Amino acid sequence: MPTPTTELPGWRHAYSGKVRDLYVPADTPEGATPERMLVVASDRVSAFDHVLSPGIPGKGELLTTLSLWWFDRLAGADGGRSIPNHLAASHELTLGADGADDLKSLIPEAVAGRAMVVKSLDMLPIECVVRGYLTGSGWAEYGENGTVCGIALPEGLSNGDRLPEPIYTPAYKAPLGEHDENISYERTVELVGAERAAELRDLSLEIYARAAATAEAHGVILADTKFEFGLDGNGVLTIADEVLTSDSSRYWDAAAWASGTTPAERMASFDKQIVRDWLAANWAAPREGEPPALPADIIDRTTARYRELLERLTAA
Incomplete structure (x- = not known):
């Protein structure tokens, strides 16, 4: 580490x-x-x-x-x-x-x-993921089972399609050194109680809806994102860590998504998908040991896209 x-x-x-x-x-x-x-x-x-x-x-x-x-x-x-x-x-x-x-x-x-x-907060062991579009691991699962994290979706969706409505797909934050694990909503109830689980779900969906609307007004699609929450000294649910960044979210260019004819064209990324794609193509599974060094052009392209996203979103 x-x-x-x-x-x-x-x-x-x-x-x-x-x-x-x-x-x-x-x-x-x-x-x-x-x-x-x-x-x-x-x-x-x-x-x-x-x-x-x-x-x-x-x-x-x-x-x-x-x-x-x-x-x-x-x-x-x-x-x-x-x-x-x-x-x-x-x-x-x-x-x-x-x-x-x-x-x-x-x-x-x-x-x-x-x-x-x-x-300082008492952090909850739930990673609150909200997906508004079908992509990534969700697309892979949908192709096999017609579901995303066990949630059934309509037939006939394509990679990058907007979902009928955003879905909440929580994960359990594993101990250091272990992989986070997708879990059902019912499992979150077991972990944090019914009232807190509902509060996490509802607040995550609210934040996603507000952020997606803001992004859309700036020509950007917020495809999915994840939040972390903790409790303050009075037990108030509080959003923590980073929020809605290029590392914790997938952002796409709205014009490219609307006009693109291939997944790569539709999902023109403002996040670290550039890095993921390069690594997937240049480091074979099971990806053990030391990963290959990132080339200069991948670093430059990623930096430029991070910066462009910030400039787009914060523009008046």
């Missing part, structure tokens, strides 16, 4: 995932739960549960900027109701040398632009 290479003043490294690093305040006692943490998005990129090299330059900043923009939209900037998120104040008042109040950033300069100060 990758580890950070930067020591950050005022923070202590606590954990590294495939693409993000988590820090706690340096004075946090071992084993204690801090009130706030620092989440740093790296330039690492993963596919097929492997971290690839080299990374995507600027990726961490692009995805953090997009997450922050979506958190703001979901907090009510899009006209919808405010959905609680895990963001915490990124500045604090301190006493300056002259005795006057000084506003100090809690985000170290070394990770400025790609880090968020967040509240």
Whole structure:
């Protein structure tokens, strides 16, 4: 598992995932739960549960900027109701040398632009996936059984087609080093209780609908996405981690989808599908050991598409 290479003043490294690093305040006692943490998005990129090299330059900043923009939209900037998120104040008042109040950033300069100060949450073990279009593993399952994650769909759908309505297909977040597992809605009830399971499903579908409408207004299709939630100190369901980024979602160009005649043309991607496709073609299953290094043109194309998505969505 990758580890950070930067020591950050005022923070202590606590954990590294495939693409993000988590820090706690340096004075946090071992084993204690801090009130706030620092989440740093790296330039690492993963596919097929492997971290690839080299990374995507600027990726961490692009995805953090997009997450922050979506958190703001979901907090009510899009006209919808405010959905609680895990963001915490990124500045604090301190006493300056002259005795006057000084506003100090809690985000170290070394990770400025790609880090968020967040509240500690009791994270739920459910990955909340919403699919509005038929693609990826869902398309493969549909071809075999006419279902996606066990949910029956109409006959005659093609790869990339819009579903009659978005579907909620949760997954169980497996322990570190193991694969997440698609689960039924009934299994989520067993894991978190009937009331919480329904809240997760309904909120995920609401967020997807709002985000899909926003994306569509900017000429972009939100094909599918995944959310993670936790509970704050008052038991309030709170959206956490990244949200609606190119790493956690599939975004397509709406004009290409409408006019394309092949799956590749219809699903012109703004996410890391470029990386997935290259790796699938250049690293045979079962994909064990060290993955091949990404070529420069794949890195450049992925960076350009990440940046274009951000520019499209945030344009006035």
